[in-house]
Amino acid sequence: MTHTVYRCLSSIPHNHLTTPLKPQPRINLYVDEGLTERFQDVLKAADQPLYADCEGYSQLSAVTEFMNIKAEYSLPETCMNRVLQSVGGMLPRDHTLPDSYYHMKQLMSKLGLPCVEIDACPEGCMLFWKEDEALEFCKFCGGDRYKPVRQGKKKPRHRSALSKLYYLPIAPRLQRMYASTATAKHMTWHVEHETNEGMMAHPSDCEAWRHFDRCRPQFAMEPRNVRLGLCSDGFAPFGRFGKNYSCWPVMLTPYNPHNS
Incomplete structure (x- = not known):
């Protein structure tokens, strides 16, 4: 259905086509084996004393501890460098503690997962993506895509969008759930757990789950297939002090693991 809607939207003439100023990212670039390899490097750091x-x-637990301390007490980078050098001097010569905050960030960055920023119409009409990435104005409401440039200032090479959609690619996150035995074993829990008649402790205990299995037998035969629930809810990120701002995250929840 999503592809059908997108084809319908793409058929509308582009009346505001201009030269692209900022190419939008291709999401399929983030589905690669490099993410898994970098994650495996971090797992090695977790096993290295x-x-x-x-x-x-x-090495990983020590770095995590120092990163938490920096965040909790808002320590500047220069302070962290001094602490790491002092602690490193107290440890045996064969220690693996990084000697700077920069090197700690390099190690921790391998744990990160990609986030794609896509320019959007401030009124929520469309995304400036794929065939529409070259537009400067919304093809539905005609609204501006970019923040206005002040008079007398030189037009920047990359202009800032008025609104953005932050997309968290699904595939690498699903891969991460199977990358470690600690989490992979929970992905088949929905099949292996015991169901108490008359009690629903998990969505797999309900009739709707069993109805889906009957309608999609090939999918249900493989317990490692991931079942996802789509939900959305709006909230004000700044509470009552930011009434003009709201967020509407669209979330996918994996139903395979147990609730805890």
Whole structure:
């Protein structure tokens, strides 16, 4: 249905076509094996002790601890560099603690997952993406795509959009759930758990789940297939102090694992 709607929207003539100023990202670029390889590198850091015969901390757990301290107390980068150098000098020579905040960020960045920013119409009419990425005005309401440039100022190379949609690619996040045995074993829990008659402790205990299995037997035969629930809800990110701002996240929830 989504593809049908998109084809209908794309058939509308582009009356405001201009030279593209900022190419929008292609989402399929974020589905690659590099994400898995980088995640495996971080798992190696989780198995690497902070120093020989250290049982309390691994390289990753130590870095995570320092990152939490920096965030909790809002420590500047120069302070973290000084702390890391001092602690490193107290540890055995074979320690694996990074000597700077920059190197800690390099290690932790491998845990990250991609986020795609797509320019959007401020009124919510459309996305400036794919065939529409070259437009400067909304083809429905005619609204501006970019923030206005002040008079007398030089037009920047990359202009800032008035509104953006932040898309979190699904595929690498599903891959991450199967990348570790700690989480992968929970993805088949919906088949392996015991169901108590008359009690629904999980969506797999209800008749709607069983009805889906009967309608899609090939999908249901593979317990590792991921079942997702789509939901959306609006909220004011700044509470009562920002009445003019609201967010409408659209979330996909995996139903395979148990509730906890």
